[in-house]
Amino acid sequence: MKRHFFNKINISPFFLLSFFLLSCDENKTVMKSDEVLPPLPPFELEATPEPSIASNQVVVISHSRYLFHNLALEIRDYYNSALIHFNENSSDQISEKLKIINPQYAIVVLPPFIIDLNSVADLFFSFCSLDDEIDMDVGYCYITGSKVEDARDLFYRNKANTAVIDSYLGISHVFDGDEWCHSAVNRYKNIFDQNNWEANTIIVNSDSWLADKNVELSKFDQNQMIFFIGHGSGDTSCDLNVTDVDCLNLTGCCIFAGSCYTGMTSYKSPDREFIALKIIEKGAFFYVSNVGGNGWDNVWFIAENLCKSDIALGDAVQRGINQQMEWRDIRELNILHYDYQNESDLLESDLMTKVTNSMARIIPFGDPLFKPQLKSRLDISLE
Incomplete structure (x- = not known):
């Protein structure tokens, strides 16, 4: 399966009115790579069910240089899953690692300013690249929030309720x-x-x-x-x-x-x-x-x-x-x-x-x- 990238395109204003106005904020402060991330406070959850899934069924994709990565590690441990660093791999490398892991589900844990038109499309392509067919191979979702606490609550809230x-x-x-x-x-x-x-x-x-x-x-x-x-x-x-x-x-x-x-x-x-x-x-x-x-x-x-x-x-x-x-x-x-x-x-x-x-x-x-x-x-x- 081949991917094509175009740096310049023109799409009618009705179809993509503001695609070109959006961008992740590249001016956000990034923590130094050797800086220790502070741990998140414990999440109070009664009778948390133990997930009965194989370790290769879930993959977590995270940016290792932001505080949201602590949450990604927590989700990785919760589902006993694999983890891929979004910032340390190109789109093609992510695709290759997904082929090896062959997950059923993917959980993308990123701060909101990293999620933009291009990053979402790149991951979409990667999730379609586990084989040579033109189809979606992974059931994927994103975990994010204005604050890490909001993202953490998004992941856990349906487990603390009857849903x-x-x-x-x-x-x-x-x-x-x-x-x-x-x-x-x-x-x-x-x-x-x-x-x-x-x-x-x-x-x-x-x-x-x-x-x-x-x-x-x-x-x-x-x-x-x-x-x-x-x-x-x-x-x-x-x-x-x-x-x-x-x-x-x-x-x-x-x-x-x-x-x-x-x-x-x-x-x-x-x-x-x-x-x-x-x-x-x-x-x-x-x-x-x-x-x-x-x-x-x-x-x-x-x-x-x-x-x-x-x-x-x-x-x-x-x-x-x-x-x-x-x-x-x-x-x-x-x-x-x-x-x-x-x-x-x-x-x-x-x-x-x-x-x-x-x-x-x-x-x-x-x-x-x-x-x-x-x-x-x-x-x-x-x-």
């Missing part, structure tokens, strides 16, 4: 009222109907929203699964901003966001806040999104697999990506590197390359081995 998605309380699909969103809403509604789930529809900027925003925001507290359907950016999704999300109780919630760029965790402006990091901070079990644009199909295939099958999150990610590859008839992974300095000189790329590079920017946050217990109203009535 039951009691769908009798309802599912929300949130959209910003644009006409084109209705077809996407109907696709997700099919999942609700087939599982006998109740669904709350929250339309941002609707009459009821404008009449009493607090009442509409309170509807989120009644749901364990939320789908964001509408426009997005790094700090907004369906016109909800970081301040809105800060008002929500998302503890134990599973969230899918097809909105563009809502998986971003880094930007050139150091003062910008990110909706992905706020959702993690507010207690979600997992958050599946995109660091790029046009992510509806990316998220849809993953959501459908997780909601219709008794599988773990990582399995849903792997299956969803492979189903989309087959549906799109993708036969080559032309992974593009973005040059943020030459926006005006970008070359035109074909539609299939655009689709492939949108898919390569899928970013699921959480533990790939997390397996939610989905219940329908029928299941609950029989208990």
Whole structure:
């Protein structure tokens, strides 16, 4: 399988509106290589289950020069897994090591300013490179947060709870009222109907929203699964901003966001806040999104697999990506590197390359081995 890198490309503004504005912050202070990292405080967890998996089933990928590496070591020990240093290996070297380990799942533990368009795409390619087939070979997820403590909580929180998605309380699909969103809403509604789930529809900027925003925001507290359907950016999704999300109780919630760029965790402006990091901070079990644009199909295939099958999150990610590859008839992974300095000189790329590079920017946050217990109203009535 061959990978192609292009330093200059041109993609229509609608498709990749702000790809070229994003970048990891290279000015962050890096610890000296010989500096000892301070240990993390112990995590209080009652009756932590011992993972019954083989040592080669999980690989942890981490940057060894940041504090998040301590968490990576902890996760490595928890799953008795292999570890690859992100900063000490090229993309090709990571791919070669993955071939040797041949893991079923990968957990990427990185600080948010390391996660950007190029690093996500590089790892996507590596996860597709365990054999010569054009498909996703690994169920992968990212663990990060505004603080190491948030990232640590993201990994452990579904292990300290029963992690039951009691769908009798309802599912929300949130959209910003644009006409084109209705077809996407109907696709997700099919999942609700087939599982006998109740669904709350929250339309941002609707009459009821404008009449009493607090009442509409309170509807989120009644749901364990939320789908964001509408426009997005790094700090907004369906016109909800970081301040809105800060008002929500998302503890134990599973969230899918097809909105563009809502998986971003880094930007050139150091003062910008990110909706992905706020959702993690507010207690979600997992958050599946995109660091790029046009992510509806990316998220849809993953959501459908997780909601219709008794599988773990990582399995849903792997299956969803492979189903989309087959549906799109993708036969080559032309992974593009973005040059943020030459926006005006970008070359035109074909539609299939655009689709492939949108898919390569899928970013699921959480533990790939997390397996939610989905219940329908029928299941609950029989208990």
